[in-house]
Amino acid sequence: MAAELASAHVVTFTSPSTVEGFLALHDSAGRPLALPPLVACIGPVTADAARAAGLDVALTSHSPSGAALVAALADHLGPTREG
């Protein structure tokens, strides 16, 4: 899981407890898991929790639905994204 996570581009948080839970995870060697570079939160409460935990929140969806979060991600990454 840790290896797969290292190649991930985005992590989504859908509640403050998912932020807390993610930061509590660790790999088999006991190291905290690497956080993907782009942090996306489903609403302002979750985003506040992520910021309070010291994360750099790149985007927050306007409404708390999967579709809105996906739309915000697509907007953020944009049609001309560069690798």
Added chain:
Amino acid sequence: MPSTHCCSSTGAGAVVVRLKGGDPFLFGRGGEEAEALGDAGIAFEVVPGVTSAIGALAYAGIPVTHRGVSTAVTFATGQVGDPTAPGGVDWESLGAAGGTVVVLMGMANREEIARRLIGGGRAALTPVAVVEWGTTPRQREVRTTLERLADVELASPSVIVIGEVADLGLVWPWARPLHGVTVVVTRPASPGGDLVRELELAGARVLEIPTVAITGPEDGGAALRGAAAEAGSYEWVAFTSANAVHRFCDELRDARSFGAARVAAVGHATSAALADHGIEADLVPQVSTAEGLAESIGPPPRPGRRSCSRRRPQRARASRRGSERSDGRWTRSSPTAAPRPTHHQQRWPPSSPVPTW
């Protein structure tokens, strides 16, 4: 041998489906299996599929033929040293012949393939595209030239296309705006997993790492059953998650138990969960927070009336002023591992490149 296995299984009276990726008759050994079945006198049917030699390239916006660009296409196996291939592939002749060349299973021998095509007369700067894990959310692609094919750092399974069509990048992959992006979903697997579905529809590769376990209430559900039985005695019943809706409604013996109570839902997923149980929310606050809910519900209920909400303990901040409330802690979420103090956030751009097209 798969064909032997097919024959012995059908011989035992079973109906066998031999499911293959792509098309069974293009480098799929479907012909061998059909021969073996025919020799054994076993009835069979072949259902053609879409070969990755066309499908994977389509998902990269590349047609194998294109009017005015290429009017011929050759499909070749890249297993150049395969002793079962009579004569092997005459790459030099393909190099001289022109048209599109699509190579399956060619990554291991890509250097030799490129060298021999060029040796046969194909221009060193001929456009080339390599599509790895085509059509799947893991799809990645690289555009290059024939002379630089050996430098492509993709792995199997990959489809290689050589020819002018490899310069085309038709626009339809835009319909999948997260194509090639890997997204971690930290939500627990539960009803209302619409985020995973939406992400996959948008083309993303989803990595599910549930970080929260939803467990039953500490009191074994006594308070929940009590509240459900008395739902009609409340002025409002408010739900803050789809999970809470399902737990509550599981305890509800009769939907009429709500009586005159009005129902509020925080978030559309929550109201959709209510709709699944045949309950239309009276109120979905515009701001999907406990505070937004308190604002929307308005002044405290009349004396003698009660409100009942389901919320997580750590988020209980918006207190209802002046009203009696019953705070049903019906589900508990807890981190799935012991807390760790430090973490490391990677920088954008990511180490794993997001493809462009």
